[in-house]
Amino acid sequence: MSFKAPRGTVDQLPGEVEKWQYVEDNIRAVCRAFNYGEVRTPIFEHTELFRRGVGETTDIVEKEMYSFRDRGDRDITLRPEGTAGAVRAFVEHKYDKQPLPTKWYYMGPMFRYERPQAGRMRQFHQFGIELLGTKEPAADAEVIALALEVGRALGLTQLRTEINSVGCHVCRPVYREELIAYYTKHKDALCPDCLARLHRNPLRLLDCKKERCRAISKDAPSILDYLCDSCEPHFAAVQAQLKAMDIPFVVNDRMVRGLDYYTETAFEIVGEGLGAQASTIFAGGRYNNLVREIGGDDLPGVGFAVGLERLLLAMEKEGVQIPSAVGIDCYVVAIGKATDDKASALVQTLRQNGFRTERDYMARKMKGQMKAANRLNARTVAILGEDELARGTVQVKQLASGGQEEVPVDNLVHYLQQCLEQEEQ
Numbered sequence: 001m002s003f004k005a006p007r008g009t010v011d012q013l014p015g016e017v018e019k020w021q022y023v024e025d026n027i028r029a030v031c032r033a034f035n036y037g038e039v040r041t042p043i044f045e046h047t048e049l050f051r052r053g054v055g056e057t058t059d060i061v062e063k064e065m066y067s068f069r070d071r072g073d074r075d076i077t078l079r080p081e082g083t084a085g086a087v088r089a090f091v092e093h094k095y096d097k098q099p100l101p102t103k104w105y106y107m108g109p110m111f112r113y114e115r116p117q118a119g120r121m122r123q124f125h126q127f128g129i130e131l132l133g134t135k136e137p138a139a140d141a142e143v144i145a146l147a148l149e150v151g152r153a154l155g156l157t158q159l160r161t162e163i164n165s166v167g168c169h170v171c172r173p174v175y176r177e178e179l180i181a182y183y184t185k186h187k188d189a190l191c192p193d194c195l196a197r198l199h200r201n202p203l204r205l206l207d208c209k210k211e212r213c214r215a216i217s218k219d220a221p222s223i224l225d226y227l228c229d230s231c232e233p234h235f236a237a238v239q240a241q242l243k244a245m246d247i248p249f250v251v252n253d254r255m256v257r258g259l260d261y262y263t264e265t266a267f268e269i270v271g272e273g274l275g276a277q278a279s280t281i282f283a284g285g286r287y288n289n290l291v292r293e294i295g296g297d298d299l300p301g302v303g304f305a306v307g308l309e310r311l312l313l314a315m316e317k318e319g320v321q322i323p324s325a326v327g328i329d330c331y332v333v334a335i336g337k338a339t340d341d342k343a344s345a346l347v348q349t350l351r352q353n354g355f356r357t358e359r360d361y362m363a364r365k366m367k368g369q370m371k372a373a374n375r376l377n378a379r380t381v382a383i384l385g386e387d388e389l390a391r392g393t394v395q396v397k398q399l400a401s402g403g404q405e406e407v408p409v410d411n412l413v414h415y416l417q418q419c420l421e422q423e424e425q
Contacts, residue, residue: 008114008122020125022322023311024107026153027127031105034146036129039104041085043111047075052293053084053261058201064112078111082128082305083261083287084294090132091296100133100299107308119313128284128305132291135300137234140265140286141241143302147269147282148247154311155320158272159281162252163242164223165235166203168263168288171228176202178221186216203256222253231264238265261287265302271314281314282306327377329355330416332394333369335385343384346394346409350382353413374399380419382412 005011012020031038047067054060066078079085086104089095095102107127116122129146131139144161151159167175179202187195191210198205206217227235242249249267257266266285284304291299315322330350334343343359350357358376360369366383373381383395394412397404398419407415 006122008116010121018325019312019322020308023154023308023315024127027105027107027150030146030150030153031129033149034103034142036103036105036146039086039089039106040108041079041082041089041106043109044076044078045085045088047077049084049088049294050077050080053087053290054081055201055261060112064114066111066113080110080112082106082108082110082126083130083290083303086128086130087132087290087294087296087301090130091291091294095132096291096296096299101139102132103129104132105129119307119310121309125308126305127308127311128303130301130303132301133299135234135286135288137237137241140238140302141245141247143284143304144242144249144267144269145245145247147284147304147306150306150311151269151281154315156271156281156311156314156318158318160270160272161242161247161249161267162255162270163238163249163265163267164252164255165227165231165264166256166262166266166285167223167227167231171226171231172203172223172263175221175223175226178226179203179205182220183216189213189216206254207256217254220254224251224253234264257283257285261290261293263288267304271310271317281310327356327379328358329378329420330357330380330382331369331373331376331378332357332359333366333373333381333383334359335366335383336389338386339384339389342389346382346384346412349413350416355413355416379423380416 028038047065050065051061060080065080068076070076086106090102105128108125109123110126111123113122114120129143131143144163148159148161166172180199183190183194183198183202183205187198189212190198190205191208191213194205194208194210194213205213206220208214208217239249255266255268262285264286267283268280269282270279271281282304283306284302286300286302288300290301291297332343332347332350334340347357347359358378360372362368364372370381378399381397381399383397388394388406392409393406394409395404396407396412396415396419400423
């Protein structure tokens with residue numbers, strides 16, 4: 001019987017995984033510059049956390065979660081997104097009682113049951129940030145700036161920032177009723193999903209991708225006409241902050257986010273020319289009620305998330321060249337059985353001194369070992385034969401130049417350091 005990876009999952013193999021490491025390393029560098037610390041939460045949580053945090057009427061909770069009963073008859077869900085778990089950790093470990101704000105980032109696998117397609121898998125990987133404890137518009141602008149800086153660090157140039165305000169508990173109910181009244185007039189033309197959401201979550205109708213529903217939404221009331229005395233100046237201040245930071249943006253009053261916890265600022269950073277299914281890369285916004293909903297103090301928060309698969313797809317579409325590994329520093333060639341132990345000792349010494357080193361484990365002849373060194377793109381080869389073993393030396397060959405020199409074993413580390421430094425100059 002042969003096995004394959006489950007549908008919607010992929011193996012990340014050597015040669016490909018280095019691209020992921022490149023993305024992850026750049027993300028961590030940007031987060032350090034913005035003073036965000038990494039948080040790692042469990043891959044599974046109690047299902048109720050996502051029902052309360054993400055929202056009962058969202059597609060994630062209704063259709064996409066991987067939920068199951070464990071052996072203790074607990075209702076468990078593989079995490080479909082990162083914010084709910086991060087906020088749960090913030091509350092559980094009493095960060096809401098400590099000096100604020102708290103600035104965290106996370107990276108790791110998430111799980112949603114949906115049709116696999118470009119940039120969207122059932123096990124996918126997400127990077128996100130959470131800035132908890134402040135309602136200042138500068139925090140909203142910082143989150144957007146961090147997302148754009150990640151894009152810049154990864155070589156993405158075709159990014160467009162769209163922002164909106166989705167209101168709060170004061171103004172959104174009024175707008176909600178206006179939306180219901182408007183869409184009720186057109187309910188005979190709505191798709192089944194929009195019809196089902198009409199009274200439960202009417203804002204999601206603005207986000208429908210069906211052409212007939214998109215046509216109806218063009219004349220729907222705008223949330224910006226209903227913002228309250230708190231939300232309107234906050235949204236204006238966010239725009240002023242972005243302008244002060246020289247960050248271009250457009251206001252898109254039809255943009256809503258698919259999670260119930262969003263309030264006030266919502267934003268998307270879109271990759272131009274990536275196709276309809278992969279256009280949105282970064283997405284996030286403010287969630288001022290989530291900490292309280294999960295059992296903490298009444299504290300605001302703002303953040304975003306991005307799928308690493310989406311980032312890699314965007315980089316590929318833009319033709320970003322990811323630096324490839326340059327090969328290994330040294331390949332130790334051992335000739336004759338008597339040299340085997342000393343070859344292993346040499347390899348160990350070189351590795352402990354930071355050299356990327358390899359040797360033969362297939363009992364190849366010298367010619368086969370030299371071929372292996374070339375396949376691995378070795379910069380140098382240290383040849384140890386029985387004569388060298390007796391003299392306490394090795395023959396060091398630089399594959400690029402072809403130069404070769406006999407070097408005392410005790411001086412090998414220093415000699416290789418000099419060789420590699422000269423190559424880099």
